[in-house]
Structures are given as C-alpha cells and as structure tokens.
Amino acid sequence: MLTKLERAVDAWGGSNTLIDNWLESRRQLLIHYCQLAGLPPYEGEKGHLPDETRVQQFCNLLVDYMSEGHFEVYDQVSTACEQSGEHAKALAQSLVPKISASTDAALDFNDKYTNGVNDDIMMELDQDLSELGQKMEERFELEDRLLEALFERHSEAS
Known part of the structure; x- marks a missing residue:
C-alpha cells in the first residue's frame, strides 16, 4: 500500500494543495496501520498486544481520513470531473458510492x-486489521481512479 501511495504522490503530488494534504493524510494512516499490524519496516514484538493508545490514535486517523475524503476531497474532485465531460462525470458518479462502501468497515x-x-x-485485532487493510486497499485503488480522472482532465486542458 505504501508503494502505491508513492506512485500516487509522484503522479498527482504538487498539482493541488487539497490533494497533497489528502495524500499526506493517507501516508500517515498507512504508517500507523503498518506499525499497528507489525508490518515491515515496523515489525514489532511478536505475541504482544499493541498499546490501546496506539490503537485509538490509528482509529482517529482512520476516521479523519474517511471524513476528509467524503466532506472535502470527493466533492471537489467530482465537481471538477463533471466539468470535463460526460465520461469523467459518469466515472466519478460510479466510483464515489463504491468508495463509500468501505467507510462502513472503517467505522465498524x-x-x-x-x-x-x-x-x-x-485478541481479534490482527484479524480485524487484516480485513480492514483489504478494504483500505480497495478504497485507495478507487480513490486513485478518481484522481486519475481528475488528472486526465487537467492534462487534456493543458
């Protein structure tokens, strides 16, 4: 997921402050996820439960990221896609509900x-993190498709 994030930053970073901030929020969320899950390069002590404070910090970042997408980024990106034509508008309209579906898993x-x-x-954290990680990866792929539609619009306008 971190590698895909780097590709997203390379592709769309610097084009819009809102997008830059959002991608940075994604980076922080992924770092905390990897730390909590004990994934490379953040392998922790095996067999020990993480500190409850770290779990709550991750949850705060997770909810903030979901909210930022729904209440700030998607609307602006969707509006920009609508202005670029029917294809981009239809793509945005089909992606946003699919993205929203992963919100339920994050809130749960x-x-x-x-x-x-x-x-x-x-004791259920590892399994729940694994399931959440899958949902997050699906969400990030859909979000990147939405950003790609926006990026294509700006590339064609240039």
Missing part, C-alpha cells in the same frame, strides 16, 4: 476499538 473498526476495549477484543 473504529467503534469496536474505541468503545471499552478489553483483552478479548484486542
């Missing part, structure tokens, strides 16, 4: 790990 994860976490719930 957040609710589970911020409302009275105990050891039994924490």
Whole structure:
C-alpha cells in the first residue's frame, strides 16, 4: 500500500494543495496501520498486544481520513470531473458510492476499538486489521481512479 501511495504522490503530488494534504493524510494512516499490524519496516514484538493508545490514535486517523475524503476531497474532485465531460462525470458518479462502501468497515473498526476495549477484543485485532487493510486497499485503488480522472482532465486542458 505504501508503494502505491508513492506512485500516487509522484503522479498527482504538487498539482493541488487539497490533494497533497489528502495524500499526506493517507501516508500517515498507512504508517500507523503498518506499525499497528507489525508490518515491515515496523515489525514489532511478536505475541504482544499493541498499546490501546496506539490503537485509538490509528482509529482517529482512520476516521479523519474517511471524513476528509467524503466532506472535502470527493466533492471537489467530482465537481471538477463533471466539468470535463460526460465520461469523467459518469466515472466519478460510479466510483464515489463504491468508495463509500468501505467507510462502513472503517467505522465498524473504529467503534469496536474505541468503545471499552478489553483483552478479548484486542485478541481479534490482527484479524480485524487484516480485513480492514483489504478494504483500505480497495478504497485507495478507487480513490486513485478518481484522481486519475481528475488528472486526465487537467492534462487534456493543458
């Protein structure tokens, strides 16, 4: 996921402050995800549950990222796509609902790990992180397609 993020930053970074900030939010979310999951290069001590504070920090970043997309980025990108023609408009209209579907998984994860976490719930963290990671990867791919539609619009306008 971090490699795909780097490609997104290379492709669209510097073109728009909103997009730059959003991609940086994605970077921070992914770093915290990898740290929490103990993925390279953040392998932690095997067999130990992560600190509840770290889980809550990740949940905060997750909800912030989802909110930023829904309430700031998607509207502006969709509007820009609408201005570029029917194809880009149709693409944006088809992608945003698919992106939104992953929001439920993120909110469910957040609710589970911020409302009275105990050891039994924490024992499910690895599996839940794995499932969330899959949803996040799907979401990032869809978001990148949305950004690609915006980027193509600006490339054609230049």
